[in-house]
Amino acid sequence: MNFEELVQEAKKEYYSIFQGELPAILIGSATCGISAGANEITKVIEDEITRENIEARIIPVGCIGSCYAEPIIGIFKGKKEGVLYGPVNKNLAKKIIKENIMEDKTVKENILGTIHVNEAGTGGSFFESDFMRLQSRQILRRCGLINPEDINHYLATGGYTGLLKALEMGADEIINTIKKSGLRGRGGAGFPTWLKWNLCRQSNSQEKYIICNADEGDPGAFMNRSLLEGDPHSVLEGILIGAHTIKAKKAYIYCRAEYPAALKKLKKAMKDLEKIGLLNTEIVIKKGAGAFVCGEETALMASIEGRRGMPRTRPPFPTTKGLWGKPTVINNVETFAAISLIFQEGVEQFSSMGTESSKGTKTFSLVGDIKRTGLIEVPLGTTLKEVIFDIGGGIKNGENLKAVQIGGPSGGCLPASMIDTEIDYDSLTSAGAIMGSGGLVVLSDNSCMVEIARYFLEFTQRESCGKCVPCRLGTQQMLLILNDIVQGNGNPEDIETLHEVAETVKAASLCGLGQTAPNPVLTTLKYFMEEYVEHIMDKRCPAAYCRELMHYFIDKERCTGCMACLKACPNNAIVGVENEPHFIDQVKCLKCGSCMDVCREGAILKVPGPG
Amino acid sequence: MKRRMEIILDGQRIRVDEGKSILDAALENNIYIPHLCFRPGLDAFGACRLCLVETLDGRLVTACETPVEDGMQVISDSDRLNRIRRVIASLLINGHVGDCLKCPRSGECKLEDISSYLGINDEDLTKLREFKIDDSIDDSNPFFLKDNGKCILCGLCVQSCDIIGVNAIDFTFRGAKTKIGTFMDKPLIDSICVSCGECVETCPVGALVKKSEKPSREVKTVCPYCGVGCGIYLGIRGDRIVSARGDPENPVNNGRLCVKGRFALNFVNSSERLEKPLIKEDNEFKEVEWDEAIAFIADKLSKYNGDEFAAIASAKCTNEENYLLQKFTRTVMKSNNIDHCARLCHAPSLVALSESLGSGAMTNSINELKKASCILAIGTNTTETHPVIAYKVIEAVKNGSKLIVVNPTRIELVRHADIYLRNKPGTDVPLILGMCKAIIEKNLIDHEFMKKRTEGFESFKEYVYDLEWDEIESITGISRDKIREAAILYASSPAASIIYAMGITQHFNGTDNVFALSNLALLTGNLGRANTGINPLRGQNNVQGASDMGALPDLYPGYQSIDDAREKFEKKWNCKLPKEKGLILPKIFERACKGKIKALYIMGENPILSEADINNVEEALKSIEFLIVQDIFPSETSKFADVILPACSFAEKDGTFTNTERRVQLIKSAVRPPGDAKPDWWIICKIAEKMGVPGFEFENPREIFDEIRELVPAYGGMSYKRLENGGIQWPCRSRDDPGTVFLYKDGFTRENGRAKFILPSFRLFETPDEDYPFILITGRSLYQYHTRTMTSKIKGLEEFKDWKSLEMNPIDGEKLGVREGDFVLVKSRRGSVKAKVRFNEALMEGVTFMSFHFAPVNRLTSSVRDPLSGMPALKVSCVDLIPQ
Incomplete structure (x- = not known):
């Protein structure tokens, strides 16, 4: 079969899911779905259709992005639009099988929206929902709608047409196309992709390499994982286009060992790709050994070479001296997916989105104190406000927005006053944060900003490779000071010392990890100085978060004297008699929060100050 | 010529070669930029960040890593830079453990320099939170300690x-x-550390420090251990040797050393040294004065002549001393019975390479290995026996050279090899011929070279054609494909070099092994060019020199045959010389047993341990009427002596050593000899004088060397003055001859200028059978040296690898039902020895190993000799193992 015939077969098979005779049940089975219970739901559905003797297809798919609503299932029956449900528990699953599949009645519970999928594209009310309306799913267009382990689903949806186009182009034409697209590296630094490829292509060497950086390690970031789990071929296609362009001898995918599902899907995809004869460059998967710093490109290459993952100074950049000392292109997972997008769908579609300097879309992991968490994709230039309040639905529990932590441990905290900032490389950098790989943590006014800085510092300190002094000892020094401040042991000089050390670490560190490690400290010092001052001078945590600098208090008005807290207190710090408001003995209180957990009246309050 | 660049550093114009870094430029111009993790000669690492400088556009770059560009403007001192450096230095000092006054590195500590340069004060430190790094001390190594609390993680040691x-x-x-640590954070002694101390030399602070005392002065000389001939600075305090460090200027080792060179030289100070001449009376040794000893010897020796006398020269003594001993033997005693331990190491090389190429020495040089595109290491456990050469091989591999290792044992070098051929012990001839066959089959022959520079190619070709692959495979245990792969790699490399040692020579057919290698090199034209060659790695510091000096029964100094050059030497020495060829070493003992050799003069050797089948040697020494042993320590051999003469060690005399690459180097007297010990040359002169024979009126070694120069053309252009800096490689025929890096550039030193293919024969002396089912290989350990006369005085060395054990593959252990630590009786056709079992997975099944440092091992080996060179088959014997 030639490629055309393959695609025709694939299309017939794929679109029959959505318009076929057999009912189809799509189950979001990426890691996020599984952790929310997708496997159990699958089991229930399987049992149910066996018991009822129904003919139906169960199709595991990737993540459609609505993390807040996992587990998610989609029901497609006949020519009608499919219905997306979530969250689905066992009872709901049974009900959906019974009513939606057997009786053809839509269940009116937890509906996320309707979906239709055909050769012309996708649509339905799901895409018009608040969560989806401002999103533009380009990179993630297949996630949640195809079986990632079935190459036919990829082929049916335009897969590998980009590679075939690229194979007919010369390297110049490919690079010009990427240049025209305006694509900048999605790993965080935003280096123009065409320029990187061109530099490598022009390097004078018979031996070149291409590497896909899938060592996503930021706490709270899962964009790359979801993409690899939901649409692995789109990444492979981008890698192969790159390998063809720079004439790479070999390609490597460096993926965290903590991503077993992604690794499994990549391996299956490579095997299928080889079967249809399109795997024209050797691709080797290298599993990382759990070091965050290996996401840094020079450390990553050292790790592939079998050495300890420690960065080295650039220049020389990998494009001139990379893996095994040979010219190397190293790009992020999402960049490669963007490449395949550009070559499949055309450069105009890509460059029509975004801002002048930042084209296309970007995926983010939207997490934190927000109503709708999820994996989102928006055109660059979308404001933080739109992301938080429109897509995310605002702050949960009626609290207020305090800050957005963007860019992971390397990024910074922007205060609520700056939420009109547009998300693009340059605006974020000038605000003191960075795009990073795409972690977006929304913080309500219950968050202590000193603690946030401390939390990230603890992470970067632990993950520092230890090579350069500022990062190894500077992050440690900042952490020691912050540990003291949140425990009420700070002193007024600490702020200056923090500044001094942070600026030194930023200016003098060897690699990106160290250079950006002080960002959480510097941005919180810049935007939330008063919180530091309160911690140090008043020994008071205004968010009532830091244990040593807050206390629990019983609201007399609300307390019904049920004695639940009194019984739960491990240190007998609560006194009172039945049906009368209780009191907390502040001397005895361990601040464990058990009372707050058991109180049904909301009478236990956290109050700033040690009490 | 490198292009010169000009940069402006803090407003000053300075010039430096292209390719240098900003820090190089500054240091070359005596401008200090603070730095901790940089050391000249090592790669810039960019870790300490103290050398950050500002460029014109305000960027901060590390001076150590940034190459200069012409016209570049750099600021190395500014408020901004000093602020950054201050914080970095304060952070380091904040975590630093220990009191500087109690630190061995005090005064040389780079962190101290930086602190005082930046003026770090209390204020800088008190504002920081106290933070202590892991301050454990690893003092498991006998020679140096690792103090983690002082480590600044500069990475230089790594x-x-x-x-x-x-x-x-x-x-x-x-x-x-x-922190810097070993695999699984084990103590150094339990790690794969080879204790060379290279890390200690590079440590800029007190984290890795020698346990030895600091010297008060240093003397530049040459290491007395193996044939590599590393340049060293001996550290002396008072009259004692307390330390050593590599001479960075020395072309052989460029400052590098191994564990023995760096830490095992203070045997010189040992209280066990011989200090007085001793004469045996009624089986007791009596101390006498030199006059009495000399008179006694002169009197005794005058009673023997010609055939009744023999001398054993020493590969540990200087050229001058070996020259004198052979001169003494020939002119005073009128005998050619002089030989030395080369008989037990590279006699086959001398025979084979002289016959096929013209000279028995390394054709090329140690440093050329670094540029060879392929290195074939066969029969050499280089990391154990010639560590500093191994460093260069590994450096070559890191720079892209291909490495082929041939060895029955999976030696350390295999880790670095591209191809490893694990042949059965003793099967080198068929293996090498198999490689030749593959090269001929694939037509990778250098035809031009064959035509112009060789003879005997056609008959060699026919001979090789007739070999059967099936047979080669079954004898060697290696598939033809693997042999072909190695052959193609060797033959298709632009410059391929062969290194080999005792694994080739110490066989029943050692000379044939060398012939085979010579043919392989010839076939591919890998001779007479830079970075190629066939390179026997010599074992002793001056074994090359002892041969050069004619301590051989059939050759005068400079390998001049006693038949052809007798007239020349008679004229120079002004006396008649004996015509008969002398006896080779094993024959001397054989004849002694028969009462034919009656007087024996042994200078600096311990044959009772080193010879094969030592049962015979013991008998010989007992039979000898008059035995002179001249040494620095009492030895197992000296027990049999009639007179023991106390000699100076390498550190107590002047002279020259010739290393394995034909490099003649000066050694210098560094300390006073103990008691009445005297240089060997002085002793020989005194005996000759007393015996009334002229020609020994030397005042110092320089005068002896001058006589050597006149007689040995290859040394003709050398002088002590010219040898001062790094020595000269022979041949060096005239005052303006810079010496010879590689031999045979313009022709082979055979009669017709052509090299000759010689057909090697193949035979195994012993093969395992029912009675003796195991093969026993003997060899050396990195941590000991030969019969341990010197290394046994270094206590620390005992803590390394047990040299007394019998090593075997654990699978054999299981079959025999023995565990590590159990004792077995090792029995050969010659004798038996009890030894403790140690498992070593690197060994082949059925093959066992014992180091020859373990004295009785040569009770097991056979004195059956290679008929061409007289080399005993020391390497391989068959044994039975009986669990005890």
Whole structure:
């Protein structure tokens, strides 16, 4: 079969899911779905259709992005639009099988929206929902709608047409196309992709390499994982286009060992790709050994070479001296997916989105104190406000927005006053944060900003490779000071010392990890100085978060004297008699929060100050 | 010529070669930029960040890593830079453990320099939170300690360990817990560390420090251990040797050393040294004055002549001394019975290479290995026996050279090899011929070279054609494909070099092994060119010199045959010389047993341990009427002596050593000899004088060397003055001859100028059978030296690898039902020895290993000799193992 015939077969098979005779049940089975219970739901559905003797297809798919609503299932029956449900528990699953599949009645519970999928594209009310309306799913267009382990689903949806186009182009034409697209590296630094490829292509060497950086390690970031789990071929296609362009001898995918599902899907995809004869460059998967710093490109290459993952100074950049000392292109997972997008769908579609300097879309992991968490994709230039309040639905529990932590441990905290900032490389950098790989943590006014800085510092300190002094000892020094401040042991000089050390670490560190490690400290010092001052001078945590600098208090008005807290207190710090408001003995209180957990009246309050 | 560049550093114009870094430029111009993790000669690492400088556009770059560009403007001192450096230095000092006054590195500590340069004060430190790094001390190594609390993680030690290919230490753990450690954080002594101390030399602070005392002065000389001939600075305090460091200017080792060169030289100070001449009376040794000893010897020796006398020269003594002993033997005693331990190492090389090429020495030089595109290491456990050469091989591999290792044992070098051929012990001839066959089959022959520079190719070709692959495979145990692969790699490399040692020569057919290698090199034209050659690695510091000096029964100094050059030497020495060829070493003992050799003069050798089948040697020494033993320590051999003469060690006399690459180097007297010990040359002169024979009126070694120069053309252009800096490689025929890096550039030194293919024969002396089912290989350990006369005085060396054990593959252990630590009786057709079992997975099944440092091992080996060179088959014997 030639490629055309393959695609025709694939299309017939794929679109029959959505318009076929057999009912189809799509189950979001990426890691996020599984952790929310997708496997159990699958089991229930399987049992149910066996018991009822129904003919139906169960199709595991990737993540459609609505993390807040996992587990998610989609029901497609006949020519009608499919219905997306979530969250689905066992009872709901049974009900959906019974009513939606057997009786053809839509269940009116937890509906996320309707979906239709055909050769012309996708649509339905799901895409018009608040969560989806401002999103533009380009990179993630297949996630949640195809079986990632079935190459036919990829082929049916335009897969590998980009590679075939690229194979007919010369390297110049490919690079010009990427240049025209305006694509900048999605790993965080935003280096123009065409320029990187061109530099490598022009390097004078018979031996070149291409590497896909899938060592996503930021706490709270899962964009790359979801993409690899939901649409692995789109990444492979981008890698192969790159390998063809720079004439790479070999390609490597460096993926965290903590991503077993992604690794499994990549391996299956490579095997299928080889079967249809399109795997024209050797691709080797290298599993990382759990070091965050290996996401840094020079450390990553050292790790592939079998050495300890420690960065080295650039220049020389990998494009001139990379893996095994040979010219190397190293790009992020999402960049490669963007490449395949550009070559499949055309450069105009890509460059029509975004801002002048930042084209296309970007995926983010939207997490934190927000109503709708999820994996989102928006055109660059979308404001933080739109992301938080429109897509995310605002702050949960009626609290207020305090800050957005963007860019992971390397990024910074922007205060609520700056939420009109547009998300693009340059605006974020000038605000003191960075795009990073795409972690977006929304913080309500219950968050202590000193603690946030401390939390990230603890992470970067632990993950520092230890090579350069500022990062190894500077992050440690900042952490020691912050540990003291949140425990009420700070002193007024600490702020200056923090500044001094942070600026030194930023200016003098060897690699990106160290250079950006002080960002959480510097941005919180810049935007939330008063919180530091309160911690140090008043020994008071205004968010009532830091244990040593807050206390629990019983609201007399609300307390019904049920004695639940009194019984739960491990240190007998609560006194009172039945049906009368209780009191907390502040001397005895361990601040464990058990009372707050058991109180049904909301009478236990956290109050700033040690009490 | 490198292009010169001009940069402006802090407003000053300075010039430097292209390719240098900003820091190089500054240091070359005596401008200090603070730095901790940089050391000239090692790669810039960019870790300490103290050398950050500002460029014109305000960027901060590390001076150590940034190459200069013409016209570049750099600021190395500004408020901004000093602020950054201050914080970095304060952070380091904040975590630094220990009191500087009690630190051995005090005064040389780079962190101290930086602190005082930046003026770090209390204020800088008190504002920081106290933070202590892991301050444990690893003092498991007998020679140096690792004090983690003082470590600044500059990584220089890691780099120096990587360069020599050992990789015993690396960065371990992460974050503020990062430290330099071994695999699994084991103590150094339990790690793969080879204790060379390279890391200690590079450490800029007190984290890796020698346990030895500091010297008060240094003397430049040459290491007395193996044939590599590393340049060293001996550290002396008072009259004692307390330390040693590599001479960075020496072309052989460029400052690098192994464990023995760096830590095992203070045997010189041992209280066991011989200090007085001793004469045996009624089986007791009596101390006498030199006059009495000399008179006694002169009187005794005058009673023997010609055939009744023999002398054993020493590969540990200087050229001058070996020259004198052979001169003494020939002119005073009128005998050619002089030989030395080369008979037990490279006699086959001398015979084979002289016959096929013209000279028995290394054709090329040690440093050329670094540029060879392919290295074939066969029958050499280089990391154990010639560590500093191994460093260069590994360096070559790191720079892209291909390495083929041939060895029955999976030696350390295999880790670095591209191809490893594990042949059965003793099957080198068929293996090498198999390679030749593959090269001929694939037509990778250098035809031009065949035509112009060789003879005998056609008959060799026919001979090789007739060999059957099936037979080669079954004898060697290696598939033809693997042999072909190695052959193609060797033959298709632009410059391929062969290195070999005792694994080739110490066989029943040692000479044939060398013939085979010579043919392989000839076939591919890998001779007479840079970075190629066939290179026997010599074992003793001056074994090359002892041969050069004619301590051989059939050759005068300079390998001049006693038949052809007798007239020349008679004229120079002004006396008649004996015409009969002398006896080779094993024959001397054989004849002694028969009462034919009656007087024996042994200078600096311990044959009772080193010879094969020592049962015979013991008998010989007992039979000898008059035995002179001249040494620095009482030895197992000296027990049999009639007179023992106390000699000076290498550190107590002047002279020259010739290393394995034909490099003649000066050694210098550094300390006073103990008691009445005298240089060997002085002793020989005195005996000759007393016996009334002229020609020994030398005042110092320089005068002896001058006589050598006149007689040995290859040394003709040398002088002590010219040898001052790094020595000269022979041949060096005239005052303006710079010496010879590689031989045979313009022709082979055979009669017709052509090299000759010689057909090697193949035979195994013993093969395992029912009675003796195991093969026993003997060899050396890195941590000991030969019969341990010197190394036994170094206590620390005992803590390394047990040299007394019998090593075997654990699978054999299981079959025999023995465990590590159990004793077995090792029995051969010659004798038996009890030894403790140690498992070594690197050994083949059915093959066992014992080091020859373990004295009785030569009770097992056979004195059956290679008929062409007289080399006993020391390497391989068949044994039975009986669990005890």
